[in-house]
Amino acid sequence: MKTRLRLGKYWLYIPLVFMTVFYLLPLYIMIITGFKSFAEIDLKTMWNLPQGIAFDNYIEAFSKLAPSLWNSFAMVIPAALISSALGSLNGFVLAKWKFRGADVVFPIILFGMFIPYQSILIPLVQFMNLVGIKGLPGLALAHIIYGIPITTLTFRNYYASLPQELLEAAKIDGADMLGIYRYILLPISMPSFVVVLIWQFTSAWNDFLFAVVLTGNRDWPITVALNNMAGSQIISWNVQMAGSLLAALPTLLVYIFLGRYFLRGLLAGSLKG
Amino acid sequence: MKKNLLALLSILMIASFAIVACGGAATEAPAMTEAPAATEAPAATEAPAAADKVEVFSWWTGGGEAAGLAAMQTVFSAAYPNIEFINAAVAGGAGTNARAVLATRLQAGDPPDSWQGHAGQELIGTYVAGGQIEPLNDLYAAEGWLDVMPKTLIPLISNDGNIYSVPVNIHRANVLWYNPSVLSANGVEVPTTMDEWFAAMDTLKAAGVQPLALGEQWTKMHLMETVLLGTLGADAYNGLWDGTTDWASPEVKAALDNYAKVLTYANSDSSSLSWQDAAQLVINGDAAFNVMGDWAEGYFRELGKTPKTDYGWAPTPGSSGVFQFLSDSFVLAVGAPHPDGAMAWLKIAGSKEGQEAFNPVKGSICARTDCDKSLFGEYLQSAMDDWSSNVVVGSLTHGVVANDSWKTEIDTALGLFIADGNVDGFQAALVAACASSGPCK
């Protein structure tokens, strides 16, 4: 079932390798700087390899980041999963089960995405204090809610692109609404779940602004710890780069793990036809 | 496989709800149950039940600042073993993130007991005006601090006769850093007046040497304040901030012209350099001069450079005998949850012991004039001499002389000036800024 280009497809590696270089250049700088000593950091020699391979910077960064690691996981995993699930249900209802007003509700939800977070920090903190949800649960809640617009958008648009006949057939077979979702749409939603989970995981993992105002120093997630490493007039970029790469590892693992489900999506797509 | 993933997802979903639900319940108790890893910090969990606490908010989270804070915390814990020290430090480019967090907390009615702020108008214009901090005159009297801090400092951290903060350290803003070998190779003496400086930079320029290293926008404001000081002199400079020097005067115009001229000697890529990058140009011999606060010295040392051979220093041209300072200081919150803890902390912050623990590590000098000189390096010793003998004036960029609103307006005007180079427009904008947020009417 694989696509075959008539020209042969191997020439595609040429542009891909070229793009790889574009994506790797900044990474290269980050990695080699992470291995350099403080005195070696100099604009002039930024391309040079480090004078030796020492893991001191990584060890130092890890010792500073490790205490916050669990906080990040405890907050990000629920936030990513719950807002993705809500987005999928909303998207389903809005795309395939239109009720009166669905076309008004969708923009209303979507518009939430554009709110500049800096301008609502104060009411956000006041509201969380008012209802008494503090610390990590409050942070997770904020990420869930501000994630709803983007997850709903992604799923709605994905479901909207599916042919209506798919549902009609199931309806004729007597499936109810939840049945259609569970047995028809959910199985072919994996590529979209991957996209949405990647987004939610990354943005909640990398969020700094909400984390720093909604959590106290005991439950700061990793971004606050990472940011705090730079909290000096003299910034050790070598340790900072090492720390950033470490902090990005869980996200990378998510990409690699979830990426397999893109292929699942391919299978699902071809089965459907 | 697909089924497995679905099952996995549903289990994770249920678990997530559980985490959120449990977490919600757990936080009602003051103790955070969900921070097992964070106890690496000096475990205060064993402290006796009646123990007090103090939450201290700062932007010292890295480098010498964090190490200095830790040293001061050690002094604190030795003096007050029953008070738990909660370090609520949040970093962010010169404290900008930290300040937003603090502002948000204050507005939500949840202040830390004590927090860091730049001594002077930044604190007074923001927190005194907002009714957020308490006067500390009694503490100063009880601790005898009025006798050990420079007389010219006190008015700069006071408002209507009330002192509002405890300065921990002092940095000097008006320092001209230079590369001694670049200067001697081109036969240039260290300049002491603006005219000498221009002449020196002309010589260097003619010899193909980059005369001045400059960085991003805030370093340009830093340069501007030293040129204002160097051209106007200490009295007229102070007058800018209390309304007695007219921003529209020809003297200010002359100072701004000087500033515009200084900018012409700077590197063309300044806006892409941090202060570190710019200072490094001088160390590497790629540029002759750099104007930066004396934290640059800490950076040079960190790079393994030797004072007087690899780098030299002098007051910025025209400011000999004047010490343009900035200071990190701590305050007492109105409605502090732990007022006793906060007072104990402030006592340590102002004490000789506390300052001697903090400053050598941070790379600054004590606000007190009685610290032991032998604890400090060569540059800092010279700064200590100047601090106790010079005329003290405040820094604009670092929050001493202008409140935040005023400073932000000056910053915007400066940004526009750098883009268009129009000195008259710049001066008009500065006049307007003083009228809208400063003392000018």
Place this chain on the structure above:
Amino acid sequence: MFRDKDRFLNILLISPSILAILIFVYAFIGWSVRVSLSKWKGLTADYTWNGIKNYLDLFADPRFHVDIRNTLIFTGVFVFGSILLGFTLAVMLDQGLKGEGFFRSLFLFPMAISYIVTGVVWRWLMNPAAGSRTSGLNLLFTNMGLDSLVNKWHTTPTWGIAAIALAAIWQMSGYTMALYLAGLRAIPEDLKEAARIDGASEVQIYRHIMLPLLSPVTLSALIILGHMSLKVFDLIVAVAGKQLPLDVPAIYMWQITFDGLFYGRGAAVGILLLISIAVLIIPYIRYTLKTEAEQ
């Protein structure tokens, strides 16, 4: 054909989200609007009525004019660049090449790294110094003999912000690729087969069959990238600090609110941002919904 149970159920499913959005978005926007109409300056809340003066001040503020120009340039370059690159990469990876997983993760990886650091790396890469101090990409270009590519990056007058957009494209094109890849994987293979039998070339297939089918995905991408570009903040601060030539509304809002304590004016910037987004996005959403309904 909607059963009553289903109608009840779909309202039930969606109502928690709507309720949350009403509070966390609309109530908070309402608060912001109120603040933007007040004289609030300083740390103490001050709701004294000030009419639309904050807005008028902004329109007269030359800095805000720079912000608008920068936002337009940044959005144009960033959104167009990311979509073009993301779509191209997705099509290439859709061919079932060996190593697809590697490329996919590689292209996504920049998104995982904190702006604090990618900003600094790009600042180093885009160093505009000339002569003996040439470094970064310029040095690389010079050494490779590509002198014509050497440029002043973000210190270029007026267009400097486009260089920052390049860093943003690096960060976000991988995600755009993932969106398109997910869309491509949802398109039944037999559609392509049928076109091939009709004698269409691969390029024609992607241009005339896949791209129109992917228009909902393009809508997602436009909205996601567009909202990022209007709110861009950390990246610019990390690359270039807060300086006027590269100022954007989000930086202005932050600085005026938290550095300058002009809460009223800061809120006004936020509301203007929202209004401008609404003006751009709502007609587009309506148009798309209408087209979908017609199909």
